[in-house]
Amino acid sequence: MDEIKTAGTTNNEAVDDVIVIGAGVSGLVTAFRLAEKGCRVRVLEAAPRAGGVIASGRIDGMLWESGPNSGMDTTPLINDLLDALGIREQRADARKIADRRFIVRGGQLIPLPMSGPAFFSTPLFSTGTKLGLLREPFIARSSPEIDESVAAFVRRRLGTEFLDYAIQPFVSGIFAGDPEQLSVQAAFPKLFALEQRYGGMIRGMIFGARERKRQREKSKNNAKSFSFNNGMQTLTDTLAHSIVAANGIIETGIRITSIANNVEGRWEVRGGEGKIYRAHSVVLSTPADAAATLLASLKAPWADDAAQALRDIPYAPLSIVISGWRREAVTHPLDGFGFLVPSRENAHILGALFSSSMFEHRADEKHAVLTTMIGGMLQPELPKRDDNALQEMVERDLTSLVGIREKPLWTKISRHQRAIPQYTFGHLKRVHRVDAVRSHAPGLFFCANWRGGISLGDCIKNGHLTADEVGAFVTSHRTP
Numbered sequence: 001m002d003e004i005k006t007a008g009t010t011n012n013e014a015v016d017d018v019i020v021i022g023a024g025v026s027g028l029v030t031a032f033r034l035a036e037k038g039c040r041v042r043v044l045e046a047a048p049r050a051g052g053v054i055a056s057g058r059i060d061g062m063l064w065e066s067g068p069n070s071g072m073d074t075t076p077l078i079n080d081l082l083d084a085l086g087i088r089e090q091r092a093d094a095r096k097i098a099d100r101r102f103i104v105r106g107g108q109l110i111p112l113p114m115s116g117p118a119f120f121s122t123p124l125f126s127t128g129t130k131l132g133l134l135r136e137p138f139i140a141r142s143s144p145e146i147d148e149s150v151a152a153f154v155r156r157r158l159g160t161e162f163l164d165y166a167i168q169p170f171v172s173g174i175f176a177g178d179p180e181q182l183s184v185q186a187a188f189p190k191l192f193a194l195e196q197r198y199g200g201m202i203r204g205m206i207f208g209a210r211e212r213k214r215q216r217e218k219s220k221n222n223a224k225s226f227s228f229n230n231g232m233q234t235l236t237d238t239l240a241h242s243i244v245a246a247n248g249i250i251e252t253g254i255r256i257t258s259i260a261n262n263v264e265g266r267w268e269v270r271g272g273e274g275k276i277y278r279a280h281s282v283v284l285s286t287p288a289d290a291a292a293t294l295l296a297s298l299k300a301p302w303a304d305d306a307a308q309a310l311r312d313i314p315y316a317p318l319s320i321v322i323s324g325w326r327r328e329a330v331t332h333p334l335d336g337f338g339f340l341v342p343s344r345e346n347a348h349i350l351g352a353l354f355s356s357s358m359f360e361h362r363a364d365e366k367h368a369v370l371t372t373m374i375g376g377m378l379q380p381e382l383p384k385r386d387d388n389a390l391q392e393m394v395e396r397d398l399t400s401l402v403g404i405r406e407k408p409l410w411t412k413i414s415r416h417q418r419a420i421p422q423y424t425f426g427h428l429k430r431v432h433r434v435d436a437v438r439s440h441a442p443g444l445f446f447c448a449n450w451r452g453g454i455s456l457g458d459c460i461k462n463g464h465l466t467a468d469e470v471g472a473f474v475t476s477h478r479t480p
């Protein structure tokens with residue numbers, strides 16, 4: 001994306017309505033919705049470009065994504081946003097074939113069963129596990145007071161094999177996380193709610209469907225995967241341009257180092273090279289460690305506790321190896337979304353997306369793009385290996401799993417030292433400690449993927465909700 005900068009902003013006396021720190025999708029959606037409400041918004045971003053972890057491009061006509069490859073259309077707020085941005089026609093829905101997801105067992109890619117009959121005939125699970133599913137509706141719910149791990153929850157309701165060959169790889173596909181450490185209540189609140197409200201997952205899926213229909217929401221199982229014809233960056237680029245078109249300002253290459261609330265209740269935000277910005281309200285849309293630094297700069301005991309809570313949120317490291325192939329070089333039909341590798345399977349990679357099979361326009365029929373993930377909480381050392389080592393790892397695993405017969409035409413490696421925040425035990429209490437600062441610091445808000453969900457859909461929803469809250473605050477505090 002072109003850099004969007006405004007001149008003459010150093011130590012300006014102008015007071016914005018809102019300063020959003022961080023131009024990932026969370027900050028951009030918040031800022032766009034605020035600009036739409038008529039607020040004077042300024043977005044300050046440390047990186048040279050807006051978009052955060054979202055970045056797309058093409059090599060030899062083949063599309064790569066170094067962050068999210070797709071979103072799930074779980075809330076009507078997504079299409080509402082695309083309509084407001086005028087990019088609904090550029091939205092690409094995943095091909096039907098992408099409903100098929102593979103899990104590796106015994107070195108083979110086995111389709112994850114998506115229906116009752118498929119579940120009872122799949123070689124992925126033993127007969128004991130299949131029959132265990134019939135018991136699930138009769139297993140008692142746990143106490144809501146217990147912060148149970150995802151692993152304990154699944155073991156209790158569905159058994160160890162289901163954990164190992166469905167949920168563990170699924171958790172690594174979403175959080176790059178360890179199900180023994182993730183809190184089911186914080187990481188999968190809808191799953192937790194199914195048990196609490198309906199007494200089990202199967203009952204919840206049946207009865208919860210009616211409620212979701214009423215609320216126009218979809219479960220992640222039924223939601224469509226979407227992207228854009230030219231990749232996910234269409235969304236963040238258009239958000240950035242639309243903020244500017246609505247008289248908002250985006251400054252990139254500005255790392256914010258401190259925030260302060262002055263006596264008149266205005267916020268002062270300081271960036272590199274002595275830049276100072278003023279606003280009635282500040283939204284922190286940065287990762288948790290950066291938000292911790294900014295809270296600590298307030299130099300107050302209540303802010304220190306919140307800063308510590310933020311520092312305690314672990315992040316999974318990931319390296320993403322994207323590779324372009326001659327289609328003939330890959331033996332597997334690539335007829336699906338991709339595959340995930342359970343940790344029991346002894347591979348180096350967490351899984352791979354069949355990126356060019358998921359959506360049209362990502363590669364022509366003579367080529368294929370594969371996106372391979374390495375690392376996560378269970379193998380945190382692997383992503384640090386040098387480029388050659390990562391490439392070798394990927395080629396070795398892809399050779400045995402999808403039958404690679406040649407070297408790739410090109411490879412692009414994207415490293416995320418702190419890729420995904422982990423909603424581990426105590427996460428909701430940590431978020432509560434962070435929220436407690438708001439009673440001391442009116443006008444300070446938070447919107448980033450360390451709270452309220454990590455998926456794109458969740459970030460969009462949270463940006464929308466935060467903009468409503470901030471907009472109401474600004475309206476009641478704006479000086480005429």
Ligand SMILES: Cc1cc2nc3c(=O)[nH]c(=O)nc-3n(C[C@H](O)[C@H](O)[C@H](O)COP(=O)(O)OP(=O)(O)OC[C@H]3O[C@@H](n4cnc5c(N)ncnc54)[C@H](O)[C@@H]3O)c2cc1C
Pocket residue numbers: 021022023024025026027044045046047051052053054066067068069070071072254255256257285286287290318320416419420447448449450454455456457459
């Ligand atoms: C590799 C990867 C693959 C993913 N795949 C999927 C997927 O397929 N589907 C899905 O739904 N989700 C996926 N996710 C998750 C989803 O993409 C993220 O949760 C979401 O994009 C995060 O957006 P954000 O705005 O909260 O944070 P970020 O994108 O991290 O943005 C935060 C911004 O704050 C800026 N910043 C930090 N410190 C400062 C400072 N001091 N001053 C100014 N700016 C600062 C950063 O530079 C950054 O631009 C993936 C994530 C990763 C990393």
